[in-house]
Amino acid sequence: MITPEKRFSKLIYKADNICIISHHNPDGDAIGSALGLYHILKKKKKNPVVIIPNHLPDFLQWMPSAENILLYQNNPNEVCKKLAECNLIIMVDFNSLSRLGKMENCFENVTAPIVLIDHHPYPDIKAEVMFSDIRVSSTAELVYQVTQASGLIKNIGKEAAACLFTGIMTDTNSFTVNSSRPITYKTTAALLKYGIDKDEIYRNVFNTFSTERMQLLGYLLSEKMVIIPEYKTAFISMSLAEAKKYQFKTGDSEGFVNYPLSIKGIIFSAFLMERKDHIKLSFRSRGNFSVNKLIAQHFSGGGHKNAAGGEVFNMTLEEVSQKLVSVLPIYKELCD
Numbered sequence: 001m002i003t004p005e006k007r008f009s010k011l012i013y014k015a016d017n018i019c020i021i022s023h024h025n026p027d028g029d030a031i032g033s034a035l036g037l038y039h040i041l042k043k044k045k046k047n048p049v050v051i052i053p054n055h056l057p058d059f060l061q062w063m064p065s066a067e068n069i070l071l072y073q074n075n076p077n078e079v080c081k082k083l084a085e086c087n088l089i090i091m092v093d094f095n096s097l098s099r100l101g102k103m104e105n106c107f108e109n110v111t112a113p114i115v116l117i118d119h120h121p122y123p124d125i126k127a128e129v130m131f132s133d134i135r136v137s138s139t140a141e142l143v144y145q146v147t148q149a150s151g152l153i154k155n156i157g158k159e160a161a162a163c164l165f166t167g168i169m170t171d172t173n174s175f176t177v178n179s180s181r182p183i184t185y186k187t188t189a190a191l192l193k194y195g196i197d198k199d200e201i202y203r204n205v206f207n208t209f210s211t212e213r214m215q216l217l218g219y220l221l222s223e224k225m226v227i228i229p230e231y232k233t234a235f236i237s238m239s240l241a242e243a244k245k246y247q248f249k250t251g252d253s254e255g256f257v258n259y260p261l262s263i264k265g266i267i268f269s270a271f272l273m274e275r276k277d278h279i280k281l282s283f284r285s286r287g288n289f290s291v292n293k294l295i296a297q298h299f300s301g302g303g304h305k306n307a308a309g310g311e312v313f314n315m316t317l318e319e320v321s322q323k324l325v326s327v328l329p330i331y332k333e334l335c336d
Ligand SMILES: [Mn+2]
Pocket: 029, 030, 093, 119, 138, 139, 171
């Protein structure tokens, strides 16, 4: 029997033009995994290109070769052409084509084989080869392990290591969540051997906020955080007007949802953000409280057990807040 790793290395061997794609509103793991693979394939003398649907957040722009990433929102025709003409497509850090937004339309003309590397539950992408494991901390960790098992490890260099480290660091919130398996540290240790400066990477990602973002966070925590001790819940909502007052930029709300979880006794935290035509939701939890289920059952969205997100259309910020509060009693037993 040929293993998926063998089939993966065969597909790489045969392909020259390789598209690496990741999801809408990419995070550190999406970009870290994609650029990590990009550097590995470059070293293997392939012709890879990283494609994402939209905006690369500021805190990831320092990453090596970030300037070469192709954005669908800026070049929809060029992206569709590249996807139709390439010999191999590698998808990282998402489980459904719907996470690509409008870029999904390009797939009508795709004939190249697809490889999926991801750690979200229930992947629904038709892939020739699939590496899907919800136990790994991050897709970046899985990319390293797949690279190792596929005989590509000698193509990892310092740049790939920095990208993959960033994916692991951001998806584990600096090794505080999803990071209890020894293999995560073995992988991280292996990446550190390439001479990357992990402290500099941390500063590049986490210490780059504007004064206004800090003030917005202070305002939201002091004026907008609602605590519901009965359900061990805390949530914050932010209107468009509030965002505007603090000169909000994409990426500024990164991490906001995590703050309430550092309050003693809180196991469920939500951040609700008003956007032009929808409300964006981010949910986080501790332990058995499955935010993935809550968001899928009552709002539109999905993700992991302890971290999920979604978007709600046709409801106001106030209505979404009220609905959230109204469904909490259903989850009462999880709070005991
Ligand atoms: Mn991820």
